[in-house]
Amino acid sequence: MRLHxxxxxxxxxxxxxxxxxHYGGHDRDLTFELFHHENLSGFRSDWAYPRLAQAGAGTRRQxxxxxxxxxxxxxxxxxxxxSTLADLGVTVHRPLPLPPDADRIAGLGWEAAPTPALNIRDNTLILGAEIIETPPAIRSRYLETRLLAAVFTGYFETGATWTTMPRPTLSDTSFDLSYARDAATTLGGPTEAIRDPQPSPYDVGYEMMLDGAQVLRLGRDLVVNIAQSNHQQGVxxxxxxxxxRYRVHRVWRMADNHIDSMILxxxxxxxxARHDGIRDLMPEPLRSWRYIVPPEPDPGAFPGYDDEDLVLTSPYIDLNVLSVDEHTVLVNKECTGLIKTLEAECFTVVPVRHRHRRLFGGGFHCFTLDTCRDGGCEDYVS
Incomplete structure (x- = not known):
């Protein structure tokens, strides 16, 4: 068991x-609404943050x-x-399951119901033989990496370095709201939910927040998406x-947060890539790479949901594939257009079912954290 x-x-x-x-639901508060604001903007507006307060929701949480x-x-x-990964000869580790009766977690001035360690790409960045726990932006996910502690300990005991980035306080005023308040990005959606952050005795100003899924790893080179000041501080x-040790390349507002449904x-x-225009957002040395752009998602590939079902991702979530090697890719079996595109490019596609990716905010890349691959810290850019 070695980290590489x-x-x-x-x-x-x-x-x-x-x-x-035991994924029971979502704690909807400022941090949740802000993180998911692009995909919630088309949702009905009676959840809006100030209205929760007006309805007597106490700390404005639902x-x-x-x-x-x-x-x-x-x-x-x-x-x-x-099981599919194990059948392909990959050693699979798992986090501890969230207990069905897990206690609420609390910070300075807030509390939240914890979520299971499902989208584990988000709160951890693996770089070579180093585990870096990244600073979360959603309160309910603040202790999520503790469910991975047993696995991380195993790697630490066999020589891995284990680092934790500074943890944010996550008071209302910790967040740079500029991206979400831009009418061009929010379409007038959840701006109500973040218009009135409340002061707290624990305020320290904008804090660093950066998810591992904002980082594209290319050996010595890391491409990192930045959409606002919290991300910038993390970078x-x-x-x-x-x-x-590494070269960090910044890309500006390729997405609101994660880029692994934009480019892999x-x-x-x-x-x-989601579209060919992604090329122009990438660092200059990477613009000469080949960009495979699949057809637009088929609306019929997704389940139908009721008004009260909270959709957290765009229809492009199926671009969130997982490579087993340079020729083999795990793809959602429902995404036939993407499968045909990759097969035409001579990739071997392993179709795997994933029905409710839009409700739970992640695809195969989000749900996994690769801890050992053969590749070294190569220079793919120079």
Missing amino acids: SHDDFTPLREIIVGSAA KWAVKDRYVEELHEDVEALA HWLERHLAG ALRPGVFL
């Missing part, structure tokens, strides 16, 4: 697959349940993903911490 992972495409040996056990059937089907699909820390490297010289 520098990219997303060389032969995969070990991986952590997240857990969907529990939003997810139907049991969806949770059960999600669990089935995640377990099938883990400042990352650059100082990695000085002399399938092999050196080849990207899977």
Whole structure:
């Protein structure tokens, strides 16, 4: 059990697959609404943050349940993903399951119901033989990496470095709201939910927040998406911490947060991209790579949901694929257009079922954290 992972495409040996056990719902507060604001903007507006307060919701938090059937089907699909990877010869590690009666967690001036360690790509960045726990932006996910502590300890005991970026306080005023307040991005949606952040005795100003899924790993080079000041502070820390070891390339507002449903490297010289315009947002040395752009998502590939079902991702979530090596890619079996596109590019596609990716905010890349691949800290850019 050794930690060695520098990219997303060389032969995969070990991986952590997240857990969907006891995913009961979402704590909707400022942090949740802000993080998901682009996809919530089309949702009906009676959840808006000030209206929760006006309705007597106390600390302006609302529990939003997810139907049991969806949770059960999600669990089935995640377990099938883990089995598929094991069948392909990959060693699969798992986080601790969230207890069904897990206590609420609390910070300075807030509390939240914890979520299971499902989208484990978000709160951890693996760079070579180093585990970096990244600073979360959603209160309910503040202790999520504790469910991975047993796996991380195993890697630490065999020589890995284990680092934690500074943890934010996550008071209302910790957040740079400029991106979400831009009418061009929010379409007038959840701006109500973040218009009135409340002061707290624990305020320290804008804090660093940066998810591992904002980082595209290419050996020595890291492409990091920045949409606002919280991200920028996180990248400042990352650059100082990695000085002399990695080159950090900043891209500006490629997405609100994560970029792994915008662009993924399938092999050196080849990207899977949401649209060809992504090329112009990338660092200059990477614009000459081949950009594979699949057809637009088929609306019929997604389940139909009721008004009260909270959709957290765009229809492009199926671009969130997982490579087993430079020739083999796990793809949602429902995304036939993407499958045909990759097969035409001579990739071997392993179709895996994932029904409710839009309800739970992640695809196969989100649900996994590759901890051992054959590739080294190569220079794919110079």
